Amino acid sequence: MKIQGVSHRSIEIIPGRKTVRILDQTVLPHALEWRELAGLADVVEAIKTMRVRGAPLIGATAAFGCFFALRDDPGDDMVARAYTELLATRPTAVNLRWALDRIRRVVVSQPPGARAEAAWAEAGAISEEDVRTNQAIGAHGLALLRGAARRKAPGSGPLQIMTHCNAGWLGCVDWGTALAPIYQAHDAGLEVHVWVSETRPRGQGASLTAWELGQHNVPHTLVVDNEAGHLAQRGLVDLMIVGADRVTARGDAANKIGTYLKALAARAHHLPFYVALPVSTIDWTMTDGIRDIPIEQRSGREVTHVAGIAGDGRREEVLITPAGTVARNDAFDVTPAEVITGLVTEHGVFEASAAGLGQLAEALGRTRPGTATT
Numbered sequence: 182m183k184i185q186g187v188s189h190r191s192i193e194i195i196p197g198r199k200t201v202r203i204l205d206q207t208v209l210p211h212a213l214e215w216r217e218l219a220g221l222a223d224v225v226e227a228i229k230t231m232r233v234r235g236a237p238l239i240g241a242t243a244a245f246g247c248f249f250a251l252r253d254d255p256g257d258d259m260v261a262r263a264y265t266e267l268l269a270t271r272p273t274a275v276n277l278r279w280a281l282d283r284i285r286r287v288v289v290s291q292p293p294g295a296r297a298e299a300a301w302a303e304a305g306a307i308s309e310e311d312v313r314t315n316q317a318i319g320a321h322g323l324a325l326l327r328g329a330a331r332r333k334a335p336g337s338g339p340l341q342i343m344t345h346c347n348a349g350w351l352g353c354v355d356w357g358t359a360l361a362p363i364y365q366a367h368d369a370g371l372e373v374h375v376w377v378s379e380t381r382p383r384g385q386g387a388s389l390t391a392w393e394l395g396q397h398n399v400p401h402t403l404v405v406d407n408e409a410g411h412l413a414q415r416g417l418v419d420l421m422i423v424g425a426d427r428v429t430a431r432g433d434a435a436n437k438i439g440t441y442l443k444a445l446a447a448r449a450h451h452l453p454f455y456v457a458l459p460v461s462t463i464d465w466t467m468t469d470g471i472r473d474i475p476i477e478q479r480s481g482r483e484v485t486h487v488a489g490i491a492g493d494g495r496r497e498e499v500l501i502t503p504a505g506t507v508a509r510n511d512a513f514d515v516t517p518a519e520v521i522t523g524l525v526t527e528h529g530v531f532e533a534s535a536a537g538l539g540q541l542a543e544a545l546g547r548t549r550p551g552t553a554t555t
């Protein structure tokens with residue numbers, strides 16, 4: 182996707198060097214800062230502090246982290262240490278484990294001297310695949326958007342789409358998951374307008390999705406998270422589409438806190454609610470997402486304080502509660518399969534149910550969910 186008209190990815194290989202740079206998402210949209218990652222510790226820090234975030238991007242970045250670790254020490258102990266340290270950075274997005282498993286599978290079959298090279302090649306492959314995968318998600322999602330646009334009353338304006346958090350190219354290597362169909366629709370001349378929900382407490386909608394859509398000239402309006410019910414009730418939303426951090430074998434979907442309430446609003450007003458995801462976001466080992474998906478608990482300070490840019494251009498963080506207020510900060514919630522209209526994947530759109538995921542598993546040549554482990 183483009184920044185000021187120039188094509189970029191959220192993680193880029195620095196030409197001629199075996200290293201990568203990331204767009205620091207903690208300072209967007211107020212500053213555009215590329216940061217070079219040069220070692221395992223840099224990658225761990227970048228994921229933990231959310232300089233990089235979004236399920237697919239966390240996985241791709243961690244894969245490069247394995248390369249850095251093995252370049253410095255290709256022994257078995259380091260293979261295990263890199264895996265453990267990176268896996269512990271964030272608990273909910275299963276793409277992290279998926280990418281680490283992939284790298285580990287490749288490197289353990291190599292002699293130590295060949296491991297770093299093998300990890301570099303595999304991390305590059307994960308990144309490239311992510312781009313193609315999201316393009317395919319975009320194409321399948323575009324068909325849904327076209328269908329929804331056809332069902333609208335003639336002359337009733339653009340297709341009104343609501344999204345939450347940032348499931349755009351900043352959360353992936355390129356394109357995005359939930360935003361990929363929107364970009365493709367806009368590029369194809371379909372008239373769309375996006376309701377961008379702020380996404381308290383970290384504000385990924387306000388700071389990242391609004392910025393991304395603006396860079397691509399996609400019409401959008403920022404709303405507070407609590408607008409979803411009101412807008413749906415007034416007939417101002419045609420469809421909702423969000424990303425995911427982990428989807429179980431029966432179709433329960435963990436995504437940014439607030440997703441579940443949007444799905445309930447969609448259900449109450451008979452609106453389609455889609456979850457867009459790559460197959461790497463499916464945890465085939467899990468069925469009951471409400472019971473079993475680990476939900477990241479973040480610092481209450483993210484709730485009690487708000488950060489932004491002051492009039493003089495300085496970044497400021499201000500307290501918005503009585504001093505000492507205790508705040509709980511669940512970073513994700515789980516939307517049960519029964520309120521999801523469909524799962525938009527790179528292989529097509531599937532019902533969010535054990536049967537739907539079973540069909541997907543068959544299309545992938547996997548054993549039926551519940552019987553496989555990775």
Ligand code: MRU
Nearest residue numbers: 234235236348352358424425437
């Ligand atoms: O805490 P974050 O910003 O990493 O959460 C991101 C989300 O919830 C996204 O919707 C999800 O990871 C999909 S990104 C394509």
